[in-house]
Amino acid sequence: MSSGWTTKALAVLAKDIRTELRTRYSLNALFMFAFTTLVVVSFSLGQLSLGVQVLSALYWIIIFFASMSALSGVFVKEEDAKTAQTLRLFARPSVIYAGKLIYNMLLLAILCALLTPLYVVFMNVTVPDWPLFLVVVLLGIIGLSGATTIIGAIVAKANVRGALFAVLSFPVLLPLLVAAIGGTDAALVGAGWAGAENHVKFLVAYAVIMITTSAVLFDFVWNG
Amino acid sequence: MALSLTVEKLSKSFGARKVIKDLSFTVSIPGSLGITGRNGSGKTTLMKILCQLVPPTNGKVAIREGEAEIASTDCFNYLKMITPEMALYEMLTGYENLKFFSTLAGVRLDHTEQDELLERVGLIERGDDLVLAYSSGMKQRLKYAVALLAKPAILLLDEPTSNLDDAGKAIVREIIARQRSEGMLIIATNEAEDLKQVEHVIRLDN
Numbered sequence: 001m002s003s004g005w006t007t008k009a010l011a012v013l014a015k016d017i018r019t020e021l022r023t024r025y026s027l028n029a030l031f032m033f034a035f036t037t038l039v040v041v042s043f044s045l046g047q048l049s050l051g052v053q054v055l056s057a058l059y060w061i062i063i064f065f066a067s068m069s070a071l072s073g074v075f076v077k078e079e080d081a082k083t084a085q086t087l088r089l090f091a092r093p094s095v096i097y098a099g100k101l102i103y104n105m106l107l108l109a110i111l112c113a114l115l116t117p118l119y120v121v122f123m124n125v126t127v128p129d130w131p132l133f134l135v136v137v138l139l140g141i142i143g144l145s146g147a148t149t150i151i152g153a154i155v156a157k158a159n160v161r162g163a164l165f166a167v168l169s170f171p172v173l174l175p176l177l178v179a180a181i182g183g184t185d186a187a188l189v190g191a192g193w194a195g196a197e198n199h200v201k202f203l204v205a206y207a208v209i210m211i212t213t214s215a216v217l218f219d220f221v222w223n224g
Numbered sequence: 225m226a227l228s229l230t231v232e233k234l235s236k237s238f239g240a241r242k243v244i245k246d247l248s249f250t251v252s253i254p255g256s257l258g259i260t261g262r263n264g265s266g267k268t269t270l271m272k273i274l275c276q277l278v279p280p281t282n283g284k285v286a287i288r289e290g291e292a293e294i295a296s297t298d299c300f301n302y303l304k305m306i307t308p309e310m311a312l313y314e315m316l317t318g319y320e321n322l323k324f325f326s327t328l329a330g331v332r333l334d335h336t337e338q339d340e341l342l343e344r345v346g347l348i349e350r351g352d353d354l355v356l357a358y359s360s361g362m363k364q365r366l367k368y369a370v371a372l373l374a375k376p377a378i379l380l381l382d383e384p385t386s387n388l389d390d391a392g393k394a395i396v397r398e399i400i401a402r403q404r405s406e407g408m409l410i411i412a413t414n415e416a417e418d419l420k421q422v423e424h425v426i427r428l429d430n
Contacts, residue, residue, distance in 0.1 A: 015316070089310075090329055095328070
């Protein structure tokens with residue numbers, strides 16, 4: 001991997017960040033969905049006390065659906081604006097994939113950075129093991145970005161996109177969500193690293209397999 | 225080493241409809257070729273196949289440097305295409321588009337060189353404006369600046385003078401004249417004036 005390759009991938013990332021800051025298309029969709037869901041859930045539950053397992057599941061459900069509303073946009077925008085063909089004439093597919101993957105990771109990281117403190121306050125959550133919680137969230141973000149980036153590229157080529165992204169993503173992301181919920185649960189009950197070991201190992205394996213497979217398949221998806 | 229583009233027994237079908245059938249030709253540098261034919265005859269499809277944006281049904285497109293064939297994954301380094309079906313980033317300025325695509329092309333372009341490119345296509349006054357605010361003709365001109373920044377050995381132009389006013393057409397014809405003498409030029413058009421600029425013409429009539 002040459003420095004030229006890295007510079008080009010970062011150029012794709014910088015371009016996406018710049019255009020996003022000018023349009024706020026994905027950021028608005030992500031945050032509005034996450035925030036409204038959190039507020040609705042919080043107010044509808046009132047003083048009702050939820051178990052740790054339910055709290056963990058709710059946290060990842062909000063992230064999952066928020067990501068469904070925005071993360072396919074990185075490729076859909078390129079196809080709709082007819083800039084995808086221009087990109088194909090200027091860069092290798094791997095450069096495009098890397099730039100888009102990092103961009104989606106960044107979006108999810110910002111979402112989680114804003115959502116987590118709000119979630120803790122609104123849902124009255126106590127986190128006894130912050131390092132484990134943050135590691136699980138980070139691994140979840142990497143796996144979720146890896147899956148949604150390649151699925152977003154596939155969906156961008158289709159005529160019926162809206163439902164397709166969620167339909168394709170759900171079975172692919174289900175194992176990740178189960179492991180992330182398990183890991184978050186372990187962090188919230190204070191089970192320590194030993195209690196979350198299997199979940200963390202699974203999240204690492206999922207992220208590695210998903211990103212490696214996607215990087216190999218992306219050439220066919222992008223040029224197909 | 226002389227660069228050439230060879231098309232061998234190329235066919236393209238969409239379902240049962242055969243658009244291009246057993247087409248073969250070679251163009252070398254310096255050289256130029258025009259592709260013409262009625263609407264729907266496959267001109268744009270052929271241009272996309274030459275750029276490897278669309279796979280052929282049968283046959284082959286190869287870029288050769290002397291006898292050595294360039295790997296298909298590297299072909300985009302040798303050719304650029306301008307077509308009404310392609311677009312630049314509307315939420316970036318003219319300068320930002322040039323900088324982005326020059327980085328992707330691996331070309332180091334300083335501000336003076338960016339100015340020269342924009343001057344060449346008559347957009348020097350609007351380089352800091354978002355492309356969103358450009359007219360369709362100005363967007364077309366900026367596409368030329370972006371395509372030319374990489375100094376492509378092979379330049380493919382699909383409907384090169386569409387959306388352009390007389391001044392824009394004059395700029396394009398200057399670009400065509402220079403590319404024809406220094407590199408390889410392939411034009412897909414039905415404009416008689418544009419076809420006069422090339423050495424050979426292929427008519428696609430199924």
